[in-house]
Amino acid sequence: MNCSQAPGFILLGLSSDPEKWQLLFSLFLVLYLLGLLGNLLLLLAIGTDVHLHTPMYFFLSQLSLVDLCFITTIGPKMLESLWTGDGSISFSGCLTQLYFFAVFADMDNLLLAVMAIDRYAAICHPLLYPLLMTPCRCGVLVGGSWGVAHCVSLTHTLLLSQVYFHTNQEIPHFFCDFRPLLLLSCSDAQLNEGLMMALAGVLGNSALFCIVSSYGCIFRAVARVPSAQGKRKALATCSSHLSVVLLFYSTVFATYLKPPSSSRSSGEVVAAVMYTLVTPTLNPFIYSLRNKDVKSSLRRILNMMKSHV
Numbered sequence: 092m093n094c095s096q097a098p099g100f101i102l103l104g105l106s107s108d109p110e111k112w113q114l115l116f117s118l119f120l121v122l123y124l125l126g127l128l129g130n131l132l133l134l135l136a137i138g139t140d141v142h143l144h145t146p147m148y149f150f151l152s153q154l155s156l157v158d159l160c161f162i163t164t165i166g167p168k169m170l171e172s173l174w175t176g177d178g179s180i181s182f183s184g185c186l187t188q189l190y191f192f193a194v195f196a197d198m199d200n201l202l203l204a205v206m207a208i209d210r211y212a213a214i215c216h217p218l219l220y221p222l223l224m225t226p227c228r229c230g231v232l233v234g235g236s237w238g239v240a241h242c243v244s245l246t247h248t249l250l251l252s253q254v255y256f257h258t259n260q261e262i263p264h265f266f267c268d269f270r271p272l273l274l275l276s277c278s279d280a281q282l283n284e285g286l287m288m289a290l291a292g293v294l295g296n297s298a299l300f301c302i303v304s305s306y307g308c309i310f311r312a313v314a315r316v317p318s319a320q321g322k323r324k325a326l327a328t329c330s331s332h333l334s335v336v337l338l339f340y341s342t343v344f345a346t347y348l349k350p351p352s353s354s355r356s357s358g359e360v361v362a363a364v365m366y367t368l369v370t371p372t373l374n375p376f377i378y379s380l381r382n383k384d385v386k387s388s389l390r391r392i393l394n395m396m397k398s399h400v
Contacts, residue, residue: 150233
């Protein structure tokens with residue numbers, strides 16, 4: 092087979108059955124629009140309500156921004172493929188999608204760790220919380236996360252751009268991902284694979300360690316609270332974050348903790364859809380439905396919109 096450093100690819104998409112494409116297009120268009128609406132409303136609610144200008148909501152606004160960008164990186168190309176039946180994508184287009192996919196996936200991972208640290212500071216050290224989570228430190232945590240995510244993604248993308256691939260190959264996925272692409276390489280990609288595993292391991296394990304250790308300290312602190320009402324109040328501030336953490340990591344593990352395969356399985360596709368589209372869409376609704384302050388701000392915004400109609 093011919094090899095090229097800038098070949099074209101064909102994304103096989105969600106299903107090989109053309110009769111299902113229209114139904115899948117309608118379903119994922121609704122999901123995509125819900126994700127856009129939910130994250131935009133949450134950003135608007137936090138940005139316009141001065142009562143929500145706190146570290147916790149600052150981190151939440153960053154998570155909504157990342158999720159908004161995440162679904163926009165994956166959704167439009169997937170919808171285009173379902174609508175036209177044409178999954179072709181250029182090498183440069185594939186690398187661009189891959190770059191931003193990696194950035195926003197890493198940012199989700201890092202922000203969840205930062206939010207766990209914020210909850211640890213608020214519950215375990217409430218008197219010192221304003222001194223620990225100053226605006227400057229919050230900015231450093233978020234800015235550092237963006238910097239790490241871009242550096243890691245840029246490293247992967249630059250190395251991948253030097254790999255030769257078989258021409259006109261089909262990618263058994265609905266978006267460009269590292270592992271399916273490396274399976275199509277016709278040059279030595281051991282450096283890419285080794286670096287991908289090393290960086291993913293360091294980032295993933297570091298973030299997971301921060302989350303687990305933070306919640307270990309939180310649960311010990313809550314256990315020492317004498318009243319049941321006090322325990323419920325303390326845990327209520329963590330419930331939304333815990334739900335998002337469980338949803339995010341369960342879908343990530345289901346997607347990536349298995350040997351790479353050159354064929355497409357329904358389980359892998361479902362896990363990838365959950366990870367890239369469903370989870371970012373559900374996140375703003377999880378935080379909105381379980382948070383009185385956010386719901387109050389959203390009601391105020393909707394009432395203002397109604398009064399102007």
